Amino acid sequence: MASTTSTSTTGSIANTVSDAANYVKETAQETLSGASKEGNKEVAKGNTGASLTDRASAGFSAVGDKIDESSHGAKGEAYKESAKH
Numbered sequence: 001m002a003s004t005t006s007t008s009t010t011g012s013i014a015n016t017v018s019d020a021a022n023y024v025k026e027t028a029q030e031t032l033s034g035a036s037k038e039g040n041k042e043v044a045k046g047n048t049g050a051s052l053t054d055r056a057s058a059g060f061s062a063v064g065d066k067i068d069e070s071s072h073g074a075k076g077e078a079y080k081e082s083a084k085h
Helices: 002-045 052-084
Strands: none
Touching: 002 052
């Protein structure tokens, strides 16, 4: 019985460490997506002298970056909560 408890505890610790690492990764990706979104927004607004085609492309990219940012934020929060338990 003791070996089962020990293995269970080791597995629980490994899961917590894994969840914490995934939280850090997702938080970093959320930050990067947010920075990319802001850069694309500036291009889309015309603040860089980019062509109309580049501005339109940047607008679409900003929307994709926002989706990525939200997704990574949600995943990060889920890993954070999982690591607590």
